[in-house]
Amino acid sequence: MNQIDALMGGASYCGPPPTLADLWSRWNFDPLLLAALALGLGLYLGLARTSARAQMQFAAGWAVLAVAFVSPLCALTVALFSARVAHHLLLVAVAAPLLALGLPEALRRWASPHGAVLLLAHTGLFWLWHVPDAYAVALGNDAVYWLMQTSLLTSAMLFWAGMLDRTARPAAAIGGLVAASMQMGLLGALLTFAPEPLYAPHLDTTAAYALSAVADQQLAGLMMWVPGALPYLAGALVVLMRVLGTAPLRGEGR
Numbered sequence: 110m111n112q113i114d115a116l117m118g119g120a121s122y123c124g125p126p127p128t129l130a131d132l133w134s135r136w137n138f139d140p141l142l143l144a145a146l147a148l149g150l151g152l153y154l155g156l157a158r159t160s161a162r163a164q165m166q167f168a169a170g171w172a173v174l175a176v177a178f179v180s181p182l183c184a185l186t187v188a189l190f191s192a193r194v195a196h197h198l199l200l201v202a203v204a205a206p207l208l209a210l211g212l213p214e215a216l217r218r219w220a221s222p223h224g225a226v227l228l229l230a231h232t233g234l235f236w237l238w239h240v241p242d243a244y245a246v247a248l249g250n251d252a253v254y255w256l257m258q259t260s261l262l263t264s265a266m267l268f269w270a271g272m273l274d275r276t277a278r279p280a281a282a283i284g285g286l287v288a289a290s291m292q293m294g295l296l297g298a299l300l301t302f303a304p305e306p307l308y309a310p311h312l313d314t315t316a317a318y319a320l321s322a323v324a325d326q327q328l329a330g331l332m333m334w335v336p337g338a339l340p341y342l343a344g345a346l347v348v349l350m351r352v353l354g355t356a357p358l359r360g361e362g363r
Contacts, residue, residue, distance in 0.1 A: 122254045126188035126314040127181070135184035146175055157213050167211025173204035174262075187248070188314040190322075194329040194337075197261060201235065202340040205265035212270050220271035228285045231268040232292045234260050239296065241307045248310045272344060279352045283345045290341035297334030301327050 127135045150171045154164060176182065177199045185192040209217070220227060237243055238257045247257040268289070272282045306312060306322035315325045 121187045121248050121310075122251050123183040123187050126317070127184045128317050132181050132185060135181045137179050137183045142178055146171065146178075153211075157211075159211060159213055163211045165211075166207050170204045170207030170209075170211065173199055173207065177204070188311070189318060189320070190308050190311045190315075190325050191320075191329040191332060194332050197235075197238075198332065198337050200258065200262045201231070201265035202337060205262060206269040206273065206340065206344065208262075208266045209269035209273060212266075217270045217274040218276055220267050221274040221277040222271075224268075224271045224277060224281050224285045227264070227268040227271045228288060231264040232289060234264045236292075236296060239300075241309065245309050269344070273348070275351075277348075279348055282348045286341045286345035286348070290338040290345075293337045293341065294334050297330045297332070297337060300330030301334060302330075 123137060124135065150168065153167055153171075157164075157167075159167070177196050182192060182196055186196050238247065238261060243257075247253045268285075271277060272285050300307075303323075303326060306326055308322075308326065311325060312322050315322050318325075320328070
């Protein structure tokens with residue numbers, strides 16, 4: 110047994126791959142997860158000195174996290190790599206910017222001068238966790254699974270905070286967001302045109318959904334390539350419009 114096999118060890122956090130027949134019964138009511146979601150939101154609302162608008166944005170991002178981890182999507186990610194990619198896109202391109210807009214002003218001010226570092230951290234971690242061996246370990250080891258999820262979310266949230274903060278240089282923010290969209294498209298293209306399946310955990314789990322492992326991987330690549338890049342381009346457009354004075358980001362974290 111090699112080190113990768115040893116680390117994989119157990120079953121996926123989200124359980125065994127679901128069939129179509131039982132998918133909608135596969136809600137994840139893990140009490141530790143539910144407690145963490147409730148506690149995290151409660152601490153933010155109780156301690157963060159932010160505006161009502163910022164609190165709504167943060168709560169919306171937190172709701173996206175709940176959908177990602179509590180709904181049957183969690184179970185579906187065990188069967189389909191494309192579902193896993195959808196899950197990751199929800200974290201880094203939907204939940205993360207909403208959470209970033211709700212962060213306290215001091216944290217956003219800290220992030221804004223470090224845009225280049227945050228871009229490298231965000232994109233580097235996203236690529237790292239889609240390396241086939243790293244991905245396989247995360248699916249078979251709960252500790253590594255949560256390391257993957259928290260590192261993806263945290264790096265993305267800080268990246269978005271730095272890009273969307275008012276003190277960020279507009280050219281740098283727009284450039285960072287466009288660069289993030291381009292790397293997402295590049296990874297998506299590589300997956301779309303890969304001639305064989307790369308992710309061992311899904312070699313035998315896609316047939317129940319009338320997909321081959323290659324077709325599932327191609328679908329995942331297309332999701333990264335187009336939908337995955339759009340939020341970053343939208344963010345760049347918002348920054349540009351704000352510079353032109355037509356779309357101020359009011360109420361961020363104040």
